[in-house]
Amino acid sequence: MKKRDIWISVAIIAAAFLLLYLYSQGQGQIKIDAGGAVATLQLRSSWLSKATIISGAEPATVSGRVQRPQRLSLSMKQGSDTWQIDSRGPWGGLSKIKVTNNKTTVLKLGPPFSIKSKARKSGSSVSIDFAIIGQVSEKYQNYARKNNRAVPAAKANIVDETGKVLASGKFAYG
Numbered sequence: 001m002k003k004r005d006i007w008i009s010v011a012i013i014a015a016a017f018l019l020l021y022l023y024s025q026g027q028g029q030i031k032i033d034a035g036g037a038v039a040t041l042q043l044r045s046s047w048l049s050k051a052t053i054i055s056g057a058e059p060a061t062v063s064g065r066v067q068r069p070q071r072l073s074l075s076m077k078q079g080s081d082t083w084q085i086d087s088r089g090p091w092g093g094l095s096k097i098k099v100t101n102n103k104t105t106v107l108k109l110g111p112p113f114s115i116k117s118k119a120r121k122s123g124s125s126v127s128i129d130f131a132i133i134g135q136v137s138e139k140y141q142n143y144a145r146k147n148n149r150a151v152p153a154a155k156a157n158i159v160d161e162t163g164k165v166l167a168s169g170k171f172a173y174g
Contacts, residue, residue, distance in 0.1 A: 026064035026101035031055075034110040035135070037076040041107075043067045043097070064101035069094055072138065074110045084145045085132065092137025109134050128156070130171075142171075 032039045032055035039055040043062065050070065053060040072087040072094075089095075099105050114133040119126055132140040144151045153171040160166055 027061050028064040028099040028101055029059035029061050029104040030067070030097065030099060031059035031104055031106045033106060033108045034074060035108075035112065037074045037110050039110055040073045040075075041069060042071040044070045059104050062099055064099050067097040067099055069097065072109070072140075074140075076111075081146055082148075084148070085140050087134070087138055087140045090139050092133075092139065094136050094138045107136070109136055109138055111135075113140070128171075 030041075030053050032041060032053060034055045037055070039053075041053045043051040043053065044067075051060070051062050051067070053062070069089070069091055073084060074086075075082055075084040077083075094107065094109060097105060097107065112135070115130055116133060117128060117130045119128045121127075130142060132142065134140065143153075155170045156168065157165050158167045
């Protein structure tokens with residue numbers, strides 16, 4: 001009887017390990033809808049490997065589990081110029097991408113963007129900052145590249161009710 005109980009225990013443990021292994025080997029797909037832009041999303045698949053997904057017609061196959069983004073790059077052609085903007089987080093609704101076995105997860109990210117400004121007063125100076133936010137609340141870096149070169153900082157004018165310019169300057173990156 002004891003021998004039989006040992007073999008039953010070993011069989012149950014082996015079956016549990018087999019189910020755990022099969023579950024961890026499950027795969028699903030991720031498809032990116034970037035609103036006309038080309039998106040490149042790097043995921044931290046595991047501590048040994050990274051997965052890179054590029055938007056397009058075909059979904060990319062990844063492990064069927066919660067995926068976490070590491071880097072996102074969006075690029076878009078406008079005439080002969082290519083504009084690019086990057087994100088390294090915070091990720092908003094993109095922070096945990098749940099990929100289900102044998103199913104396709106569609107990510108809608110990127111444009112249209114929301115620009116959120118924030119003003120701070122310190123003594124006699126006022127600092128105005130802005131954030132570029134995508135569809136799922138992912139935050140992008142405050143600078144863009146045009147043809148792989150940094151775009152000059154934006155200029156700003158502060159005007160009164162009559163249209164008279166009170167102050168002017170430009171944004172500084174960083």
